[in-house]
Amino acid sequence: MRYSSTNGPIDLVGIGIGPANLSLAALLKRHPRVRARFFERRAEFQWHAGLMLPNASLQVPFLKDLVSLVDPTSELSFLQFLATHKRLLCFINANFPQVLRREFNQYYRWACEQLDTLDFGREVDAVELDGETLIVRGNGWSQPTRSVVLGTGLQAAVPDCAKPWLSTTLLHASQYLINNNPVEGKRVVVIGGGQTGAEVFHHLLSDSGAMPASVTWASRRWNFAPLDESSFTNELYTPGYSNYFYDLPETLRATLLAEQKLASDGVSSALLEAIYRRVYELRYVTGMSCNLQLRPARELIAVARRGDGWSITFRHLQRQTHETIHADIVVLCTGYAYGMPACLDAIADRIERSGDGYVVNPDYSVRWDGPKGCRIYVQNAAKHQRGIADPNLGLIPWRCAQIINSVAGCQLYDVDEAAPFVHWEAQPMAVQSGTPDLEMMS
Template sequence: MTKQIYDLCGVGIGPFNLGMAALADGTGLTSIFLEKNDSFNWHPGMLINGTDLQVPFLADLVTFADPTSPYTFLNYLHKQNRLYSFFFFQRLDIPRREYNEYAKWVADQLPSCRFDAEVTNVRSHDGLYEITVNENETIYARHVVLGTGSVPMMPPGFHPSEDVIHSNFFLQHKAHLQKGKAITVIGSGQSAAEIFYELLTEKDKHGYKLAWLTRSSGFLQLESAKLGQEVFSPDYVNYFKNLSYEKRKQSLDELEHLRNGVDAATLKAIYDEMYHRSIYGKDEAVLIQPLTEVNGFENGRLHCRQWQEAVTFEFPADRVVLATGYKPHLPEWFHQMKEYIEWEDEHFFRIDDEYRVIFKDSRPNHLFTLTNLEMASGTGATNLGLSVRRNQVILNAIAGKKLFQLDLDTVFQNFSAPFIKEAIFHKKSRG
């Protein structure tokens, strides 16, 4: 009996690999995408009512590659009879809940997407990858695309419990959090701001004290200037990937505010709420404090340090929300390949221009990655719009031909030193 061999197998179905599946549909490539969960659900613990994506709706799963695709967000609106409603909504950004519903709609239409299918091993053998699913099934593919995303990052000194949660699980634990006497949110990004605002507007109903602490120097606004946003472009990625390792690492630190700031509308909403609450006197049950490291939690007290003043103090809290970000999730089967892979440092493996993981040996079957891309794509590594471009590059590489046109010169800025052919200015003589 002849075994089926797929051109590509995607491991994990988050937005990145779901976009890959949508673009691969109809190209002639045979593909399968595997996800251990029973359905698509994008950060359900942060689908807070009233929150929006930080990128315009054009950064959906496919539009930057093919605006005529049946899997665009606009077609989703059309099929849901919501196109006029969105037209009168008059905004480029979309509710986070609606993005999740859109992605579910796409996943439900794609026969290549298979849920309840956990990949437990991947092995390179005889020019193919053998992918073990649910420990008892083997799938064969010429290439694998790693799209296992990220997992919540717990800082040292904290252990997850009913009273100490990561922001990723906020909605699942919200009711329990609000039974506490003192809730502290830790972090300075968009998630921290949204959770603080949600808890602030409902504080009086529950009677808790509320604090927002961050080690950052301030509660900084996301860079929204049009020229500033051009670092989330194919041109910048093309520039960034050709820098030295040291320059790329330095650049990540310098541009951190571009992806970890807070949306201006959220900061405005928080300030307006605080102002209205202060009409009859400042609310002493609310604290907002930057410049503060939080180094642990025990016996209902946070161990804090105001690092600019070098002053340590204890802060009371019986509920803690850690909006402390995420780290790449690399499955165990990937770690088993570690010694065969070339690494830039202890955290980042080397990736070529087509997002192949670089192995020490020469192999015809490739492992592409959509995970752990900071040193390959810069500050746009997790940007939804740029994920479409990466998928175009990978699908072209797998097909061995140009399925998608990959244009540069997409922005007004020039990031490299300009090459000037000739610039001679003549001044006419009057005599």
């Protein structure tokens, strides 16, 4: 099947349909003058299917949906989804502290049904340059376009020592529910102290009728630390801070990302409390025999086969000693990393890189030596230039609005936000009458 039109290339092709490119498609629904199509290799929309645990919830407010940050009156908002399904009042009465991830996945799938620009089951094999036009190719089809938006998502990050051993019983967390290992009576090790590690650990303890023999939760972090969700920390998830961060020197940006880790990669306080209560219950109330161990400050350094199971070796980062644990199942909650998709191989050497990422312009297009009228935009791939909010759900609609304005060549969406409460920039003088005079000191 060939998508190319006799009227020439379309304006935009989105590669991958996750929350980011779905937001882009949703915001474009009101602006059909921007001709776009989105391609996804999977047969249907799925959002972290391997981690759709029963009680897993969002770590962002539900108003940070596909559209509301830049178009709160959109017919594709989460509130509209609730109203359409006659559950808005019950949702309000339920007073959820956070929306269940399963319900947000329902919302995403419902939004897909409202859009006619999405093509599932269409894998993109290559992006090539033909004169002044980009050609997106799949198996038996092609689509000329002026712009491409990469929404291929992040890839599972696996420690080097574990890569040769990946299997059904030593697996990345993204495969946790897909593999569906029976855990009753088994020795399970969970590696990684972020939200995913906490969710998997809690899930393993949830079914009193099918408890593992032991569960060990290990983390490189000094403790099982909470997500920093305070109001001023959430200023890091504003357009103002994203723009400020973009203009900082590269070395300073890297330092700040390390300092701000718990603003994006901690465990929700409610989940930590639920885990602590469950451990208390199992130890003191139910008398369950499951051996539970929480081991912070441990770094995974070696994996080896041991019979039908695994021998897992950690370095204690504070004592500088080694310890070995034997396990039947190992779940690697070791996060995700960005990798350039293989479909860009034909033009990869023309794209400017910075470390593991791209060099990204203010409009989220990457710098490359292609024709001026051909742009390649990226979703969730500019953390090193845009800060901790970039791979998070929080600013997706704002970023998509920036991309839409750039593709259209005019401001279809107002992306100017009120200044953050925190003055990130250095102030050369008093900013308004009645404020203290400020002097810049050399």
